[in-house]
Amino acid sequence: MVAGGTGYIGSHTTVELQNAGYEVIIFDDLSNSNVEVLDGIERITGVRPDFVKLDLKDKEATRKALENYPDVKGIILFAASKAVGESVRMPLKYYRNNIVTLINLLELMPEFGVEGIVFSSSCTVYGQPDRENLPVTENAPIKPATSPYGNTKQINEEIIRDTIHSGAPFKSVILRYFNPIGAHPSAEIGELPNGVPQNLIPYLTQTAIGIRKELSVFGDDYNTPDGSCIRDYINVVDLAKAHVVAMDRMLENKSDYPIEIFNLGTGKGVSVLELIHTFERATGVKVPYKIVGRREGDIEQVWANPERANKVLGWTAKESLADTLLSAWNWQKRLRERGVQ
Numbered sequence: 001m002v003a004g005g006t007g008y009i010g011s012h013t014t015v016e017l018q019n020a021g022y023e024v025i026i027f028d029d030l031s032n033s034n035v036e037v038l039d040g041i042e043r044i045t046g047v048r049p050d051f052v053k054l055d056l057k058d059k060e061a062t063r064k065a066l067e068n069y070p071d072v073k074g075i076i077l078f079a080a081s082k083a084v085g086e087s088v089r090m091p092l093k094y095y096r097n098n099i100v101t102l103i104n105l106l107e108l109m110p111e112f113g114v115e116g117i118v119f120s121s122s123c124t125v126y127g128q129p130d131r132e133n134l135p136v137t138e139n140a141p142i143k144p145a146t147s148p149y150g151n152t153k154q155i156n157e158e159i160i161r162d163t164i165h166s167g168a169p170f171k172s173v174i175l176r177y178f179n180p181i182g183a184h185p186s187a188e189i190g191e192l193p194n195g196v197p198q199n200l201i202p203y204l205t206q207t208a209i210g211i212r213k214e215l216s217v218f219g220d221d222y223n224t225p226d227g228s229c230i231r232d233y234i235n236v237v238d239l240a241k242a243h244v245v246a247m248d249r250m251l252e253n254k255s256d257y258p259i260e261i262f263n264l265g266t267g268k269g270v271s272v273l274e275l276i277h278t279f280e281r282a283t284g285v286k287v288p289y290k291i292v293g294r295r296e297g298d299i300e301q302v303w304a305n306p307e308r309a310n311k312v313l314g315w316t317a318k319e320s321l322a323d324t325l326l327s328a329w330n331w332q333k334r335l336r337e338r339g340v341q
C-alpha cells in the first residue's frame with residue numbers, strides 16, 4: 001500500500017513497484033495531488049493501481065480500507081505535508097497531518113499482519129552538517145529542526161524507532177532523501193506544485209517556459225566555490241527504485257535489523273548556479289535569473305555519502321544531472337500541452 005501514491009515521489013515509486021511485479025494499492029486524500037496521475041501510471045506500466053480516496057488521519061476509515069485489502073504486506077508512507085514555509089505559519093496542520101497519519105498506520109499494521117513500512121524522511125534531519133561531516137553519512141548528528149516540517153520528520157523517525165524497539169511485529173526502513181528532482185522519462189508523470197513553486201526546479205522550469213519572469217537565486221555570498229548553495233539533486237526515478245529494493249529487503253527478511261536508515265543521494269554536491277547552467281546546456285533554453293538575498297533558514301551546503309545504500313541495498317543513483325533536468329523540462333512542456341499553467 002502506497003500512502004500518498006498520487007503525489008510526486010509516490011507516483012514514480014508506484015510505477016517502479018509495478019514494473020518490479022508488485023501489486024500496488026494507493027491510499028491518498030488528493031489534498032495535494034490529482035486523480036489523473038493514475039492515468040499517467042497506467043499509460044507507463046499498462047496497469048492501473050487500485051486507488052482508495054482516503055484521509056489517512058482517519059483511523060477508522062483507514063482500518064475499513066485495509067479490511068478490503070487483507071493481503072497488504074508492506075506500506076510505503078509518502079503522505080505528508082511538505083512545504084517548509086507553510087509549516088512555519090501553520091505548525092499544527094503539519095504536526096497533525098504528518099504525525100497522526102504515521103501513528104494510525106503503526107497501530108493498524110499488526111492488526112493486518114503488515115510486515116514492514118518504508119518511511120520518507122529527509123536530509124533536513126542533518127541541518128547544516130559540520131565540515132568534517134560532509135558528505136553526510138547516516139551517523140552524522142541530527143541537528144535541531146529549523147521548521148515544523150523538518151521537526152515532523154525527526155519526530156516520525158523517533159516514533160518509528162521507539163515502536164520497533166518496543167517489539168512491534170514489523171520492520172521499517174527509513175529513507176532520507178536529499179533533493180529529489182526530475183520526472184519520468186515518458187513525461188507522463190512529474191511534479192505538480194500548487195501555486196507559486198517554492199522549490200528550485202519547478203520554479204526554474206516555469207521560468208524557462210515563461211510562466212515566471214525570472215528565477216531568484218537565493219544568495220551568492222555563501223562559503224562555497226561560486227557563492228551559491230550546494231545540494232545533492234537526485235533523480236526521482238532513481239529515488240523511486242530505492243524504495244523497491246528497500247521493500248524487497250524487508251519482505252524477504254534480508255536484513256538482520258528490524259530498522260535501517262539510508263541516505264538517498266548521488267554523493268555529488270551541485271551549486272544553484274551550476275544547476276542553472278547545466279539546465280541551459282541540456283535543454284538549449286536560457287533561464288533568466290537574478291541574484292537576490294539569502295532565503296531565511298536555508299542550509300549552505302549539504303550532500304550525501306550514499307555508500308551505505310550503495311553497498312547494503314545494492315542501489316546507486318544512475319541518471320546524470322543533465323538528463324534529469326531534461327526530464328523536468330520535458331514534463332514542464334507536457335504540462336503546457338495539457339493547458340496546465
Ligand code: UD1
Pocket residue numbers: 082083084122123124150179198199200201203215216217218219229230231272295297298299
Ligand atoms: C527544502 C527543505 C527540505 C525539504 C525540501 C522539499 C529547507 C531548508 N529545506 O529543501 O527540508 O525536504 O525543500 O520540500 O527549506 N533556490 C533558489 N531559488 C528558488 C528556490 C530555491 O535559489 O527560487 C535555492 C535554495 O536556496 C537552495 C536550492 O535552491 O539552495 C534548493 O532549494 P529547494 O528546492 O527549495 O530545496 P531545499 O531548500 O534544499
